Amino acid sequence: MTREDSTSRAELELGDLQRLLLRLIAAPAGVADALAREPALAPHGLDAIIRGDERMTAAERLEIYANAYFYRLLDVLKEDYPLTLAALGDDNFHNLITDYLLEFPPTEPSIHFAGRSLAQFLLVHPLGAARPWLAELATFERATLEALHAADAAALDAAAMRAIPVGAWPSVAMRLAPAARVLEFAWRIDELAGANPQVTLPHPPRRSPLAMLLWRRAGEVLFRPLELLESAALVLAGRPQGARFEEICERIADHWTDPAAAPAAIDRMLARWLNDGLMVRADR
Amino acid sequence: MKRAEFPFLGYGVGLRRPHYDYIVGARPAMDWFEIVSENFMVAGGPALKTLARVRENYPVVMHGVSLSIGSADPLNRAYLRDLGNLARRVNPAWISDHLCWTGVAGRNLHDLIPLPFTAAVAAHVADRIRTVQDVLGRRMAIENVSSYMSYAASSMAEWEFVATVADAADCAILLDINNIFVNAFNHRFDPHVYIDAIPSERIVQFHLAGHSDFGAYLLDSHDHPIRPEVWRLFAYAVGRFGEVSTLIEWDDRIPPFATLAAAADEARSRAHAALAYRARGSAAESPR
Numbered sequence: 001m002t003r004e005d006s007t008s009r010a011e012l013e014l015g016d017l018q019r020l021l022l023r024l025i026a027a028p029a030g031v032a033d034a035l036a037r038e039p040a041l042a043p044h045g046l047d048a049i050i051r052g053d054e055r056m057t058a059a060e061r062l063e064i065y066a067n068a069y070f071y072r073l074l075d076v077l078k079e080d081y082p083l084t085l086a087a088l089g090d091d092n093f094h095n096l097i098t099d100y101l102l103e104f105p106p107t108e109p110s111i112h113f114a115g116r117s118l119a120q121f122l123l124v125h126p127l128g129a130a131r132p133w134l135a136e137l138a139t140f141e142r143a144t145l146e147a148l149h150a151a152d153a154a155a156l157d158a159a160a161m162r163a164i165p166v167g168a169w170p171s172v173a174m175r176l177a178p179a180a181r182v183l184e185f186a187w188r189i190d191e192l193a194g195a196n197p198q199v200t201l202p203h204p205p206r207r208s209p210l211a212m213l214l215w216r217r218a219g220e221v222l223f224r225p226l227e228l229l230e231s232a233a234l235v236l237a238g239r240p241q242g243a244r245f246e247e248i249c250e251r252i253a254d255h256w257t258d259p260a261a262a263p264a265a266i267d268r269m270l271a272r273w274l275n276d277g278l279m280v281r282a283d284r
Numbered sequence: 285m286k287r288a289e290f291p292f293l294g295y296g297v298g299l300r301r302p303h304y305d306y307i308v309g310a311r312p313a314m315d316w317f318e319i320v321s322e323n324f325m326v327a328g329g330p331a332l333k334t335l336a337r338v339r340e341n342y343p344v345v346m347h348g349v350s351l352s353i354g355s356a357d358p359l360n361r362a363y364l365r366d367l368g369n370l371a372r373r374v375n376p377a378w379i380s381d382h383l384c385w386t387g388v389a390g391r392n393l394h395d396l397i398p399l400p401f402t403a404a405v406a407a408h409v410a411d412r413i414r415t416v417q418d419v420l421g422r423r424m425a426i427e428n429v430s431s432y433m434s435y436a437a438s439s440m441a442e443w444e445f446v447a448t449v450a451d452a453a454d455c456a457i458l459l460d461i462n463n464i465f466v467n468a469f470n471h472r473f474d475p476h477v478y479i480d481a482i483p484s485e486r487i488v489q490f491h492l493a494g495h496s497d498f499g500a501y502l503l504d505s506h507d508h509p510i511r512p513e514v515w516r517l518f519a520y521a522v523g524r525f526g527e528v529s530t531l532i533e534w535d536d537r538i539p540p541f542a543t544l545a546a547a548a549d550e551a552r553s554r555a556h557a558a559l560a561y562r563a564r565g566s567a568a569e570s571p572r
Contacts, residue, residue, distance in 0.1 A: 014405060015356030017435075018388035018397075025393055050433045053472075055500040061433035064501070068395050106392040109350035109363045110322040114394070152328035178327070219330030 017049065024062055026105060028070075028098050031063045073101060073114055080115045080145055082197030084138045088127060096127050112149070116142060133187035133205050140189050140212070140223075143181060147214050147221045150179035155277035161270075170249075173283035175242025179216035180278045182226065182234045185209070190225050211235075215278055222276075229255045230269055234278075242282030289423055290378050290456055290488035293343050293529040295548040295555075300534070303541045304334045311341055314545060316377070318531045321348040324374075325366045335374065343377045345489070345531070346370065347458075351381035351416065353426070354399040354409050355388050364419045371420060377529075378488065380425035380458045383409065383449060398431035401438035401445035410452030417455065425456035425488050430463040430495075430504035434471050442467060443481040450486045457482065459525075460491035461518045462510070462533075466502040479521050487525045492518060492551060493533040507536035510547060515554055522558040530555065 020038065024046075027034030035046060050058035074097050078085050085093045104117040119138035122128030128135050155177055164172060176182075183189075188205040190212055195201050211231035214223045226234065229252055236243045236251050243251075249266050256262040273279050294315025299307070306312070317338060324335050338344065350363065371379060384396040399405050417423055428446050440448070450457050459482060468475035492515075494508030510518075510532070522528070532547040 014354075014400070014408065015388065017400070017437075018356050018385055021397065022388055022391055022393065025395075025397075026391070047436075049436055051436055058433070061501075064432040064503070065393075065395060065397060069393050072394055106387075106394060107390055109352075109360060109386075109392060110325055111394050112322070112326070149326035149329045149331070152332075179329070216329065219333065 020049075021062070021065075025066045025069050026101070027066065028102055031059045031066050035059065070098070070101070073097065073106065073111070076111050077115045077118065081118060081138055081141045083141055083192060083195060083201065084118070084122075084134060086195070086197045086199065087131065087134060087137060087192075087201045092127055096122075096125060099125060112145075118142065131204065133189070133207075136185045136187050136189050137192055137205075139185075140183060140193055140214075143183055143214050144221045144223075147179045147181065147216050150177075150216065153177050153179075153280045156274055156279045156281060157277070158271070158274045161274060170244065170246035171283075172245045173242050173281065174237055174245060174248075174279040175240070175282040176234065176238045177215065177278055177280050179221075180238075181214050182231060182238050183212045183214060184231075185212065190223065193223055213278075215276060217277055229265065233269065237279065285423060285454055285456060285486060287485070287488070290425070290529070292527065293345070293377055295530050295532075295552045296343075296345075297532045297541075297544040297548050298347075298534060299335070299338060299344070300538050301331075302538050303544075304331075306541050308334055308337045312541060312545060314342060314548065316343040316345065316529070316531075318345045318347050318533075319374075321346045321367060321370060321379070321381075322350055325370055332373070339374055344374055345529075346374060346376040346379045347427075348379070348381040349396070350386055350392065350394075352386040352388075352392075353381060353383065353412050353416070354385035354405065356385075357388050357390065359412055359415060364416065368420055371422075378425055378456070379420060379422065380427055380456075380489065382429050383426045383446060384429045396429040398429060398433065398435075399445075400435040401440045401442060403439070403448070406440075406445055406448040406452060410449050413449070413453035413455050417453070423455055425458040426450065426453070427458040427460055427491065428463050428467075430460070430466040430470075430502075432470055432501055432503075441473070441478075441481075442471075443478040447481060447483055447486075450483065455486075456488040457486045458489040458491060459487050459521065459528075460493070461521055462491065462493040462495055462514050463504060465511075465514050465517050466495050466504050469502045475517055476520060479517070479524055484525050487528055490518065490521065490528050490530040491533050492530060492547070505536065506533050509543075510550075515550075518551065519554055519558040519561075522555045523562045527555055527559060 024031050024034045046058040050061060052058040077097055100118060100121050103121055106114045119135045119142055122135035122138055156174060186209060188208050188210050190210060191205040192201055211226040212223055213226050214221060232255055233248045233252050236248055252266050253259060253262040296314060296316035296318060299317040299319045324331055382396045384398055387393055464475045464478050492510050493506045494510055496503045496505040530551045532544055534544055
């Protein structure tokens with residue numbers, strides 16, 4: 001037998017063992033319950049695989065890993081979704097995560113990704129159905145986390161714009177910085193976004209369309225509601241290819257009831273975008 | 285293996301979020317820091333900025349938790365690429381991960397699950413460590429894990445498995461003293477036998493941490509001060525291996541930085557005392 005033969009056989013046996021343990025550790029109702037669904041383990045059961053002794057049975061030893069699996073992920077998701085947790089309360093959140101991990105078990109090496117589908121899951125979960133705004137609140141919390149860890153980029157600032165000849169401004173292509181994004185909600189999530197997650201949230205938000213800008217400045221993620229006009233412009237700049245400045249101006253002018261006032265509005269918006277570091281060059 | 289690839293760094297602590305601002309702002313005296321690699325495998329933002337600032341002033345070691353070197357799944361090449369990218373950014377003193385598996389079938393348990401101690405599994409793991417070292421272009425250190433279960437299929441002791449893998453992979457060993465103590469209780473062996481059996485030339489780092497006593501088993505919880513029994517085992521290990529880069533791990537209920545720094549100082553004092561004891565021609569301080 002060659003070493004390769006030996007290794008691949010070991011991988012096969014190791015794979016069978018690891019897949020079995022994965023099923024037992026990740027089972028929502030505990031190891032004993034999961035063992036009942038593993039008829040192939042009879043007649044010696046788990047004891048043929050894991051050593052037990054008079055202190056702890058094999059199942060009790062494996063249960064340590066099962067508990068660690070669930071509670072480690074629960075703790076991380078509590079940290080990632082403090083407002084969703086506050087809205088649901090501990091017991092409901094615990095039940096939600098139990099169900100969530102069955103549908104969306106972690107697949108990435110970094111635990112940072114474990115909660116990335118929670119908002120999507122809330123759309124179909126009874127706890128989300130009873131609180132139709134909750135998926136949007138979770139979307140906000142996830143977006144905050146992603147903005148925090150988004151790529152750094154050299155933002156356009158006023159000095160950089162001043163260095164460009166005014167005649168060339170219309171063709172300057174810009175797009176939202178990687179850490180900035182526009183979120184569109186059906187509920188006034190901004191009413192909850194600044195709440196203290198240490199207490200139960202005071203009330204559900206109002207049902208009213210909301211465009212919210214989320215961005216990072218000096219290592220902190222900030223947000224503010226957007227007027228329709230600014231939202232339309234930033235959505236255009238939020239495309240992967242960005243937009244030329246003249247396209248952004250046209251979009252704003254299209255929405256402006258008084259065309260004569262549009263230039264001043266554009267000027268104010270651009271100054272704010274540059275000050276907040278929202279834009280990067282898209283043509284370089 | 286050339287020891288020069290793993291210089292002696294002194295006595296360090298883990299770089300943890302509650303201390304970021306203090307470390308960057310106050311630049312406290314500390315020999316070195318260890319990071320959890322995955323916490324910094326992000327595109328950008330304040331964590332990477334903090335790390336860059338810390339790296340300007342201290343040596344840094346990258347310690348991973350998700351390499352899953354013992355998995356039956358193929359090595360995760362995207363993870364290795366990201367790990368390599370972080371290493372190029374950080375220029376760490378070295379890179380380490382755990383002798384275990386963390387996931388299979390495309391799933392991740394985010395826990396350090398022990399392996400069966402067999403020759404075939406040792407060969408499987410050693411092949412994969414060699415591949416990782418080739419990809420990273422550097423030798424890595426592999427850490428013994430704490431465990432709460434052992435396999436009926438194991439045909440060798442844990443210390444034999446660790447030594448076999450390290451020899452076959454030609455990699456370094458990060459020896460976690462607390463994990464040895466925890467496993468000695470959980471699986472009923474003499475921790476000194478473990479330490480005596482590990483090849484001295486491969487030891488490049490010690491980990492020290494606190495554990496929790498649940499009566500029937502000890503849990504490697506990293507949320508307590510280091511227990512006196514573990515300090516004694518540390519002294520025994522220093523007597524056997526000499527002075528080795530040592531790190532205090534504290535990951536939950538994280539205390540003020542001063543508490544961690546005091547633990548690092550205590551490790552230094554105890555190591556020097558153990559070395560002085562050895563130099564006087566006696567066996568190292570024994571916990572027995």
